Amino acid sequence: MEYSILSAVVELSASRTDPYGYTIAASIARADEGRGLTAHGTLYKALGRLVESGMLVAAWEAPETAEGEGRPRRRLYEVTAAGAKALQTHANEKLSASTAFTPVPGRLATS
Amino acid sequence: MKGRAGLPNPGLTVWVLRWVALYTRGLPEGAARDRADEIASDLFEHNAAAVAADQSKRATTLSILTRALTGMGADVLWRERQLQQEHRRQLSVASPALRTRYSRVARGAVALGAAVAILTLASTIRVLTNVPTAWGVSSVTGQIAVTVGVLLALLALLRSSSRILGALFFAALSLPLCLAVAQNTMYISLTLAQVMQSALAPFAATSYYLAFAVLFIPAYLLIAVFMTIAVRLRALHRRIRLEAYTPAHETTMLY
Secondary structure, eight states, X not given: OHHHHHHHHHXXXXXXXXXXXXXXXXXXXXXXXXXXXOOHHHHHHHHHHHHHTTXXXXXXXXXXXXXXXXXXXXXXXXXXXXXXXXHHHHHHHXXXXXXXXXXXXXXXXXX | OOXXXXXXXXXXXXXHHHHHHHHTTTSXXXXXXXXXXXXXXXXXXXXXXXXXXXXXXXXXXXXXXXXXXXXXXXHHHHHHHHHHHHHHHHHXXXXXXXXXXXXXXXXXXXXXXXXXXXXXXXXXXXXXXXXXXXXXXXXXXHHHHHHHHHHHHHHHHHSGGGHHHHHHHHHHHHHHHXXXXXXXXXXXXXXXXXXHXXXXXXXXXXXHXXXXXXXXXXXXXXXXXXXXXXXXXXXXXXXXXXXXXXXXXXXXXXX
16 A cells, blocks of 8 residues: 555656645545545545655645635655655665566476 | 535534544644644535536445544544643653653553453463363353453553553453452462351351351452542643643642
């Protein structure tokens, strides 16, 4: 869940979309087709854990912005250097694990 | 907390926010407010996105309800963690004397609870291995239920956020525990059964009820001890909280 969140925040920031609770949940659901939106409790508990561990920083947007648009204020998240590094390490591990288990044609044991 | 006009699910929004208010009750103000505001924003954005995508009201309701219901376990765990963190923070700023007193009472409570749990577990194992298998599990249901209860009470006692509740659980379980042990004494230890029989005989000769009253003396003692622990822990918790929110120069005036 934590890596999915980090990845979603990075993607949202890259696409110039504000990363806050709902957009993060929607981004995770889009990345993992067939999966619904992450449960409130699971999402915000994980976000809190990531902020505590220094992988994300959170800041409430200015109340005037929210009032101007007639909606509740959003808590915006940003990936820190430590979070980006952890995400990169996870991606590398996933990549090396997938290449390690890729069967090579013609080299399978026959006896 | 009112549902916003124009949104497809104002009733559901109110229901979810009520749940948030319930599980954030008694938490530090900042953490509770942040969580409530974040969920309020999420619900609004979810509804707005559903309206923009022309999603049916039923599908949106189902989606929000699923998210709220499936996250309830995580909400409760998050609350527990917040309470523990707050308790640790308050304890860290409490005076050394208060800290020592608290840890002494907590250690004593855990030691006593663990001893009761170990004895209960050992007696249940004896009962399960000695009761004739033909009688089935139903004959020892009470003993098993009490054992599960005692283990849960020990779990609560081990956590700083639920220690008082754990002590109260132990107090409440003392009578059923004593009754279950008394009913199954002959399967726990024949020697113990004989000792109990001879000790209770003089009382039973006077009155059957008197013998019963004497039989439950260990339960009364356990109730008294665990209730005392709960009361003392509560008093210490209040003093720790008071010290945490009172400037240092004022705490000396409080006692």
